[in-house]
Amino acid sequence: MHIPTPLRERGIDRVHAWSIPMTTRFRRITERDGLLLHGPEGWAEFSPFWDYDAAESTAWLRAALEDATTPRPAPRREEVEVNATIPVLPPVLAARIATVGGARTAKVKVADPGSDLASDAQRLEAVRDAMGSDARIRIDANAVWTFEEALEALPVLDRAAGGLEYAEQPCAALEDLAALRRALDIPIAADESVRRAEDPLRVARAEAADLLVMKVQPLGGVTRCLELAEEAGLPVVVSSALESSIGLGAGLALAAALPELPHACGLATATLLTGDLAPQPLHATGGTLPVGRTAPSEELLARHAADDALAARWEERLAACASLL
Ligand SMILES: O=C(O)CCC(=O)C1=CC=C[C@@H](O)[C@@H]1C(=O)O
Ligand SMILES: [Mg+2]
Structure with missing residues (x-):
């Protein structure tokens, strides 16, 4: 999947689209899907629901970018x-x-x-x-x-x-x-x-x-x-x-x-x-x-990989949000 330049510049080197069925219908959805982004701190998730437009989803991308590229705050509890x-x-x-x-x-x-x-x-x-x-x-x-x-x-x-x-x-x-x-x-x-x-x-x-x-x-x-x-x-x-x-x-x-x-x-x-x-x-x-x-794990990333059509939708969505960062 193409990685938008603003993400590459922050150290994102891999993006993976996934999709997993839910056990029960929840929030009117039966399937959860999203992207994982890999950066210097490890893997993070970008998975806005589909009823969030690009402007609203950009906050979700900021969250994922922060989690993939900067250390998490010191925990006060384990x-x-x-x-x-x-x-x-x-x-x-x-x-x-x-x-x-x-x-x-x-x-x-x-x-x-x-x-x-x-x-x-x-x-x-x-x-x-x-x-x-x-x-x-x-x-x-x-x-x-x-x-x-x-x-x-x-x-x-x-x-x-x-x-x-x-x-x-x-x-x-x-x-x-x-x-x-x-x-x-x-x-x-x-x-x-x-x-x-x-x-x-x-x-x-x-x-x-x-x-x-x-x-x-x-x-x-x-x-x-x-x-x-x-x-x-x-x-x-x-x-x-x-x-x-x-x-x-x-x-x-x-x-x-x-x-x-x-x-x-x-x-x-x-x-x-x-x-x-x-x-x-x-x-x-x-x-x-x-x-x-x-x-x-690589095995689970492969097992739950989004099909080509869904991955293409996520690629488009990522590009739209990245351009609004
Ligand atoms: O708060 C919880 O116990 C789980 C998360 C949860 O209920 C929700 C997660 C995401 C979307 C929502 O419709 C729903 C909520 O409204 O809190
Ligand atoms: Mg609630």
């Missing part, structure tokens, strides 16, 4: 506590994956077009039953509710879950998030209001969230996330963008470098992929993941 991530599934299946990898925290997807409030509540009840009373359960509504819908749904789901750790992005608008915080006793986390906003700190200034979800690629890299976290002054939950274990490693580097990490991180998503690029994929044990750089 392992990171992670949550199980539970897609919109029937209660029996949701309960089965709630404790995968020994997780003591679960994040349950709700408000999907394919589910309703009653089935979301049943999923939460099943997850609480499976995990026990001391586990933490959070939900993620991906910004789909109106304020009124959230005001109705959140107390119902809070009861079904036997208490929510927090609700992630119940509504899209900052005013609605702020009003929910005032109206309810359930902490609110901002995700889309951070990762897709022109100003990721506006949500903190608007007092519209109790905590911030940070994803390394959409926010432009580990260093930028650390700066944003310091400026925001709110607790941070590091979460993945459904990367392979190569990209998850950058999320773990951020989680390891944050001065404080009071909540489990959403980085245990390698189990949502049917395969991985690293011989030892980042699958949690004892509810944690180890911090450190993960390298792919």
Whole structure:
């Protein structure tokens, strides 16, 4: 694959396109794909979702370039506590994956077009039953509710879950998030209001969230996330963008470098992929993941190589983003 000049100049000497089917449909996708870039520090991942245009995807490229070419920040911890991530599934299946990898925290997807409030509540009840009373359960509504819908749904789901750790992005608008915080006793986390906003700190200034979800690629890299976290002054939950274990490693580097990490991180998503690029994929044990750089094997790069048509789309996308750097 052609390596754009600005990347070559930064020391990128290899680019590889990959594609791996997901175990379950998540975020309306059934297949995860992207590029790995190799540079002086090792391999890094560039894998913006296809609904991100070139301008928005350029932050993802900055993140990958930083990770491939500059040393990661000094870690303050060697392992990171992670949550199980539970897609919109029937209660029996949701309960089965709630404790995968020994997780003591679960994040349950709700408000999907394919589910309703009653089935979301049943999923939460099943997850609480499976995990026990001391586990933490959070939900993620991906910004789909109106304020009124959230005001109705959140107390119902809070009861079904036997208490929510927090609700992630119940509504899209900052005013609605702020009003929910005032109206309810359930902490609110901002995700889309951070990762897709022109100003990721506006949500903190608007007092519209109790905590911030940070994803390394959409926010432009580990260093930028650390700066944003310091400026925001709110607790941070590091979460993945459904990367392979190569990209998850950058999320773990951020989680390891944050001065404080009071909540489990959403980085245990390698189990949502049917395969991985690293011989030892980042699958949690004892509810944690180890911090450190993960390298792919040649065998797995070959096994999961994108076909020619997909590789050509990625080559084009890389060129477009590189020209915007
Ligand atoms: O936070 C987690 O437990 C895992 C990551 C996760 O849920 C997500 C990753 C990428 C895209 C998203 O739709 C989703 C999220 O909204 O947080
Ligand atoms: Mg989210």
